[in-house]
Amino acid sequence: MLQQLDLPSYKEKEPAVAERFERIYARPVVLEARSVSRQFESARGPVDALRDINFNVHRREFITVIGPSGCGKSTLIRILAGLDHPTSGQILLDGKPVSGPGPDRGMVFQGYTLFPWLTVKKNVMFGPISKGLGPTRAEQDAMQWIQMVGLEKFADHYPHQLSGGMRQRVAIARSLANQPRILLMDEPFGALDAQTRSQMQGYLQQIWQNVDVTILFITHDLDEAVYLADRIIVLAAHPGRVNEIIEVPVPRPRSPQQFMDPRFLATRARISELIHPPGEHREEKLPLIRMTLATDDVL
Numbered sequence: 367m368l369q370q371l372d373l374p375s376y377k378e379k380e381p382a383v384a385e386r387f388e389r390i391y392a393r394p395v396v397l398e399a400r401s402v403s404r405q406f407e408s409a410r411g412p413v414d415a416l417r418d419i420n421f422n423v424h425r426r427e428f429i430t431v432i433g434p435s436g437c438g439k440s441t442l443i444r445i446l447a448g449l450d451h452p453t454s455g456q457i458l459l460d461g462k463p464v465s466g467p468g469p470d471r472g473m474v475f476q477g478y479t480l481f482p483w484l485t486v487k488k489n490v491m492f493g494p495i496s497k498g499l500g501p502t503r504a505e506q507d508a509m510q511w512i513q514m515v516g517l518e519k520f521a522d523h524y525p526h527q528l529s530g531g532m533r534q535r536v537a538i539a540r541s542l543a544n545q546p547r548i549l550l551m552d553e554p555f556g557a558l559d560a561q562t563r564s565q566m567q568g569y570l571q572q573i574w575q576n577v578d579v580t581i582l583f584i585t586h587d588l589d590e591a592v593y594l595a596d597r598i599i600v601l602a603a604h605p606g607r608v609n610e611i612i613e614v615p616v617p618r619p620r621s622p623q624q625f626m627d628p629r630f631l632a633t634r635a636r637i638s639e640l641i642h643p644p645g646e647h648r649e650e651k652l653p654l655i656r657m658t659l660a661t662d663d664v665l
């Protein structure tokens with residue numbers, strides 16, 4: 367359908383957007399995946415979850431990662447977080463090899479990972495206090511992060527007293543309180559309803575504009591991938607590999623009106639083409655099994 371519209375090439379950029387990319391590439395590389403491969407042993411033989419993955423993420427860049435099921439998104443983020451290790455290749459953070467988890471990488475997952483027995487404020491203070499920051503300073507800092515995500519009225523609430531979107535905002539504040547070099551977000555809005563999700567995308571962009579942080583964000587939602595990103599890493603499956611890295615030609619600041627921008631649509635169409643190549647069967651025919659005696663012709 368989209369291919370039939372007269373869309374510009376997703377590679378075409380206005381001068382302002384091209385200049386923004388020049389500025390991004392002039393910044394230092396925060397995270398580098400260098401020839402990362404991960405093989406798992408399975409009953410059916412070895413599985414190449416990731417094969418020869420290479421990319422750089424520059425300081426304050428917003429990268430989204432998207433791909434079909436089984437392309438290795440979870441494996442990649444686990445390796446970036448230091449929770450798993452590549453079979454070969456390495457991850458470098460600020461030029462140093464990553465060998466395990468660390469506070470230099472903040473994680474925000476889809477499931478709410480707040481401590482249910484701690485208030486919002488205490489959740490946000492937890493990381494800095496564990497690192498040895500005094501309680502008064504930790505509380506002052508925590509209140510600033512909580513204010514930044516717009517939840518100062520809820521600082522003394524417990525997670526169960528908050529909505530799903532609010533809990534994710536606390537999770538973001540809690541990660542940022544540790545002042546990570548990069549925020550790794552694994553489908554953080556996947557469990558939210560469409561309206562809250564779209565609100566959260568807006569909040570996240572505002573937060574990202576206000577904080578010196580780099581973001582790598584995994585999603586399976588095409589619009590979200592385009593809307594948030596400077597660049598999109600599109601993965602392919604079996605073996606998991608980088609299919610294409612797309613520079614999003616949509617100007618910033620972003621707004622929901624841009625969902626119908628021809629450059630937005632062209633980028634979205636390209637990802638869709640990469641993830642669902644033409645001719646691919648999207649829907650498997652199910653076997654015809656009648657569980658009850660169908661007396662009426664429902665069709």
Ligand SMILES: Nc1ncnc2c1ncn2[C@@H]1O[C@H](COP(=O)(O)OP(=O)(O)OP(=O)(O)O)[C@@H](O)[C@H]1O
Nearest residue numbers: 406407408413415434435436437438439440441442
């Ligand atoms: N521990 C494991 N043992 C064997 N195979 C694994 C293991 N973990 C992942 N795999 C395989 O590696 C490939 C990539 O898996 P991964 O879960 O990283 O993909 P994904 O893109 O996150 O998938 P989805 O979107 O469906 O969650 C898949 O083929 C998966 O079956």
